[in-house]
Amino acid sequence: MNKNINSITNLKERSQILNLQDKKKLEEAVIDVNGLTKRYKDFVALDNLNLQVNKGEIFGFLGHNGAGKTTTVNILTTLLSPTEGSARICGFDIGGNSIDVRKRIGYLPENVKFYENLTAYENLSFFAKLSGIQNPKVKIFEVLDYLEFRGFENKKMGEFSKGMKQRIGIAQAIMHEPEILFLDEPTSGLDPSGVKKLREVILNLNREKHITIFMNTHLLSEVARTCSTIGILSHGSLIYKDSLENTLNKFKDETTLEDIFLNIGNRSKK
Numbered sequence: 001m002n003k004n005i006n007s008i009t010n011l012k013e014r015s016q017i018l019n020l021q022d023k024k025k026l027e028e029a030v031i032d033v034n035g036l037t038k039r040y041k042d043f044v045a046l047d048n049l050n051l052q053v054n055k056g057e058i059f060g061f062l063g064h065n066g067a068g069k070t071t072t073v074n075i076l077t078t079l080l081s082p083t084e085g086s087a088r089i090c091g092f093d094i095g096g097n098s099i100d101v102r103k104r105i106g107y108l109p110e111n112v113k114f115y116e117n118l119t120a121y122e123n124l125s126f127f128a129k130l131s132g133i134q135n136p137k138v139k140i141f142e143v144l145d146y147l148e149f150r151g152f153e154n155k156k157m158g159e160f161s162k163g164m165k166q167r168i169g170i171a172q173a174i175m176h177e178p179e180i181l182f183l184d185e186p187t188s189g190l191d192p193s194g195v196k197k198l199r200e201v202i203l204n205l206n207r208e209k210h211i212t213i214f215m216n217t218h219l220l221s222e223v224a225r226t227c228s229t230i231g232i233l234s235h236g237s238l239i240y241k242d243s244l245e246n247t248l249n250k251f252k253d254e255t256t257l258e259d260i261f262l263n264i265g266n267r268s269k270k
Contacts, residue, residue: 028055030180030212031076035085038071038236045071047236049085053229055179058206058213060227060244062220062261068236069216070110073182076214077107090179106173106211110185112165116158120149120168123157127172136175143171147201163194170201174211181205183215187222195219199226220257232264240264 031053038046046068053059063069074080076087078098086093092100114123121140128136144150147167157165166186173181183202187195199222205211217223223230224244231241242250251260 029053030055030090031059031087031214033072033076033085033087036072036075036082036087037084038068038075038080039083044236046075046082049233049236049238051231051238051241053212053214055212056206056210057229058202058227059215060223060230061214061216061233062218062223062230063233064218067233069233070184071236072233073107073184073214073216077105077182078102103176104179106170106176106178106181108166108169108173108181108183108186110188110216112169114157114165114168117156119154119156120144120160121153123168124153124172124175128175131176133176139175140171143175147171161194162189163191163197166190166194166198167201170198170205174205174209177209178211180212180214183213183217185216185218187217187219195222202226220261224257232261234265 029052031051033049033051036046036049036051037044049068049072061069061072071080075082076089076094078094078101081095086095088094089101090104092104094101115126118126124140124143125136128140133139140153141150144153147170149164149167149171152160152164157168160168170181186198186202190198202213202215203226206213215227227244229241229243230247232239247260251263254260254263
């Protein structure tokens with residue numbers, strides 16, 4: 001297959017290529033969520049969420065601001081405890097095996113924070129020590145090479161653009177070779193060039209490193225270019241989940257993913 005998926009503009013053609021790639025991967029649920037609920041007094045942020053994400057997928061988690069996407073990721077990455085329900089990450093329960101879960105995941109929050117007065121290398125060295133990585137210097141330069149970021153390691157983080165900080169954020173998230181990478185609005189605040197570079201990084205991590213991607217986003221154009229499966233969250237409830245290919249086939253009368261998203265949202269209100 002010689003086509004570069006980033007150059008394909010037809011949504012259905014993109015989904016068919018992604019689907020062919022998915023068939024080569026094992027269908028194994030590495031994220032298994034059952035009845036996950038999060039309440040803050042009378043406010044229900046997450047309402048009985050049931051969700052499975054298979055090994056090798058790029059899963060796009062869609063929803064309006066305040067839908068509960070970040071709450072979900074914070075629970076799955078063991079940063080927040082659920083009120084009810086359970087979830088297993090790579091077979092480990094998030095409640096009783098948080099250390100085992102964290103060994104197997106990487107996480108890039110929407111607003112990743114670094115020590116601005118330290119260099120990129122010094123920041124990555126700090127995170128490598130926290131993760132207990134053996135031979136951190138070797139691993140740091142390995143990920144910088146992979147992300148095509150060599151030559152910037154001695155620059156201070158305060159001198160970097162948002163896009164450059166995102167790539168260092170991904171570097172810290174994959175240094176320990178996780179099985180799953182959680183991304184919370186990774187393209188937020190990026191210019192078109194930064195969005196394109198980050199998209200290429202995500203696709204390459206999935207194809208070459210075989211990392212399962214769980215991506216919170218509201219940028220539907222990137223979902224069409226990147227994801228193999230989508231889920232839609234509305235007011236804390238999952239209202240839709242299917243492969244991108246099946247979604248496009250179900251809504252043949254819609255011309256864009258934005259139209260499909262609005263159609264599904266309107267149906268859920270009826």
